[in-house]
Amino acid sequence: MNSNAAGGGSAMVKPSRLMEPLPTLNLVPSVEKLDAGLRSLDHYRTKLPLWRYTPRQRLIPLVRWETPHLAAIQKRVRSPALDTYFSITANLGTHTFFMVVLPILFWCGYTGLGRGMVHILASGVFFSGLLKDLWCLPRPLSPPLNRITMSHSAALEYGFPSTHSTNAVSVGVYALFMLHAPDSSVNANLKLILQVLSCCYATSIILGRLYCGMHGFFDVLVGSALGAFLSIVQCLYGEAFDHFIHSGSFKEPAMVMLIILVLVRIHPEPADNCPCFDDSVAFAGVSIGVELGNWHFGRSGFAWNDPVLATVPFNLEVLGWPRTIVRIIIGVLMIFAWREIMKATLLRSLPPVFRVIERLGLSLPRRFFVQASEYKKVPKQLQDDNVIPSVSEIPSLLTSIRHPRRSRSVSVGPQSEADAYETLAYREKRRRESTSEMAAATSRIDEKSCNQESAPDYFGIATSNSASRHPTAGLLPTPALSHVDLYNSMTSAEQVLYTPLTPASGPSLSVNPSRRPSAERRQYEKEERDMFSKLEKPRVRYDVEVITKLVVYAGIAWIAVEGAPILFEVLGLTLGLGKQYG
Numbered sequence: 125m126n127s128n129a130a131g132g133g134s135a136m137v138k139p140s141r142l143m144e145p146l147p148t149l150n151l152v153p154s155v156e157k158l159d160a161g162l163r164s165l166d167h168y169r170t171k172l173p174l175w176r177y178t179p180r181q182r183l184i185p186l187v188r189w190e191t192p193h194l195a196a197i198q199k200r201v202r203s204p205a206l207d208t209y210f211s212i213t214a215n216l217g218t219h220t221f222f223m224v225v226l227p228i229l230f231w232c233g234y235t236g237l238g239r240g241m242v243h244i245l246a247s248g249v250f251f252s253g254l255l256k257d258l259w260c261l262p263r264p265l266s267p268p269l270n271r272i273t274m275s276h277s278a279a280l281e282y283g284f285p286s287t288h289s290t291n292a293v294s295v296g297v298y299a300l301f302m303l304h305a306p307d308s309s310v311n312a313n314l315k316l317i318l319q320v321l322s323c324c325y326a327t328s329i330i331l332g333r334l335y336c337g338m339h340g341f342f343d344v345l346v347g348s349a350l351g352a353f354l355s356i357v358q359c360l361y362g363e364a365f366d367h368f369i370h371s372g373s374f375k376e377p378a379m380v381m382l383i384i385l386v387l388v389r390i391h392p393e394p395a396d397n398c399p400c401f402d403d404s405v406a407f408a409g410v411s412i413g414v415e416l417g418n419w420h421f422g423r424s425g426f427a428w429n430d431p432v433l434a435t436v437p438f439n440l441e442v443l444g445w446p447r448t449i450v451r452i453i454i455g456v457l458m459i460f461a462w463r464e465i466m467k468a469t470l471l472r473s474l475p476p477v478f479r480v481i482e483r484l485g486l487s488l489p490r491r492f493f494v495q496a497s498e499y500k501k502v503p504k505q506l507q508d509d510n511v512i513p514s515v516s517e518i519p520s521l522l523t524s525i526r527h528p529r530r531s532r533s534v535s536v537g538p539q540s541e542a543d544a545y546e547t548l549a550y551r552e553k554r555r556r557e558s559t560s561e562m563a564a565a566t567s568r569i570d571e572k573s574c575n576q577e578s579a580p581d582y583f584g585i586a587t588s589n590s591a592s593r594h595p596t597a598g599l600l601p602t603p604a605l606s607h608v609d610l611y612n613s614m615t616s617a618e619q620v621l622y623t624p625l626t627p628a629s630g631p632s633l634s635v636n637p638s639r640r641p642s643a644e645r646r647q648y649e650k651e652e653r654d655m656f657s658k659l660e661k662p663r664v665r666y667d668v669e670v671i672t673k674l675v676v677y678a679g680i681a682w683i684a685v686e687g688a689p690i691l692f693e694v695l696g697l698t699l700g701l702g703k704q705y706g
Contacts, residue, residue: 233438413681
């Protein structure tokens with residue numbers, strides 16, 4: 125091929141080494157084909173408003189700069205033992221882990237700690253999800269990174285910021301604050317141990333996100349800062365907020381509920397089918413349920429008002445371990461029963477209501493959610509929950525705990541639409557850079573050959589015809605750049621094959637793909653179709669799921685703070701009404 129193929133210019137034979145067989149990306153198994161057309165280069169420009177698109181474009185180079193350095197670190201330190209350790213400990217920063225732990229805090233009398241944890245974790249999940257959907261920044265690319273995870277849904281989300289880091293740092297900072305609070309009764313030795321554990325917990329989660337190839341430095345840095353900020357706000361104003369809720373009438377919790385619902389409604393629409401919104405809705409429901417449940421439980425006559433308002437009566441010495449364990453088992457069963465029954469009921473009963481609302485023109489549709497008029501019913505086994513697993517998923521969850529090495533997966537290649545768009549956009553960037561660099565290098569060599577017939581090369585060997593050499597000969601990569609070169613080769617080397625050599629000032633350097641020569645355009649379209657055909661697309665989501673999640677998770681929170689404690693009293697698994705033991 126020569127430059128005439130691009131529409132003019134002097135002929136030049138392409139360097140022979142570029143015609144060698146090139147590696148292909150090892151992508152995840154094909155699930156569903158998606159005809160992407162030519163969307164990759166202008167996808168985000170057309171999907172996002174300018175005030176969201178502009179900062180995204182300024183941050184994208186940072187993601188690309190991080191990737192080869194993360195790959196170098198991962199390659200240097202990776203081992204089977206660390207794979208297992210970081211994939212397991214990542215579960216300690218998930219929504220599922222906290223949704224299991226938080227109710228137990230309430231049932232064991234740690235109402236103040238539980239309420240504070242709900243505030244920081246729910247706000248952390250919500251606002252990190254909001255930022256993810258706001259700027260739609262991809263995770264560091266794979267390859268060259270390997271993504272190590274036990275969660276198949278995590279890779280479908282955007283990368284910035286890291287919700288794991290937000291959760292881990294918020295919990296760590298809040299734990300340190302509680303340990304140093306003036307009313308803390310923890311002895312000095314235990315306090316030191318808990319401080320070390322809190323710091324190690326947060327550090328391990330953050331390093332694990334980098335090691336597993338799930339996030340970059342910027343993701344975990346901003347996620348950590350967000351978590352620390354939310355914890356500081358809770359430490360400074362949490363007690364005043366609780367007093368505001370519990371000392372007034374129903375107007376105060378109703379106002380909080382209204383604010384939460386407004387935040388859910390104005391949650392930004394993502395450019396891709398990202399499940400971040402689902403988690404945000406779930407924890408918004410948790411916040412509503414905790415505030416309403418605590419407010420009502422504090423007035424029920426079943427609660428203590430010491431050490432904090434609406435405390436669940438508990439004393440381990442009086443109850444003993446057997447009754448305490450029974451309380452926890454009954455509470456967990458109540459949560460799973462509520463989830464299974466109420467979720468199925470709402471998914472069956474809400475679609476007709478939504479169709480009526482839609483006919484009246486009162487619906488507020490969200491992108492990527494199918495409206496009720498477009499389907500007859502919601503499938504029964506809907507895999508829609510990344511927070512609390514269904515009963516049918518418990519056996520596989522237990523198996524993953526017993527055999528963590530079997531449960532973790534190591535993925536290479538784009539896994540989400542965001543990954544695919546970024547891979548294609550980066551390839552196009554490399555195409556243009558390669559064309560420009562090749563033309564500039566050729567021009568420099570031609571100029572040099574006119575002034576100097578023979579000169580020693582990099583190794584001191586004289587050559588009589590510099591122009592016959594590869595334009596980049598002698599430009600050997602340094603060790604510091606080797607991983608950057610690896611990143612470029614993995615993501616774009618094969619693409620140079622389809623880029624015609626044209627002068628740097630030629631029109632092809634800035635031409636839109638739709639105006640390229642037909643052969644090259646067809647090749648580009650094929651690459652894009654192949655890329656998207658191998659993606660694991662997110663599942664179909666239905667409009668009724670938003671209300672369903674809000675109700676289900678508000679109910680789960682209510683069970684944790686009021687429903688289960690009242691049942692404990694009825695079953696004789698508590699200390700007795702109005703009876704407090706110190």
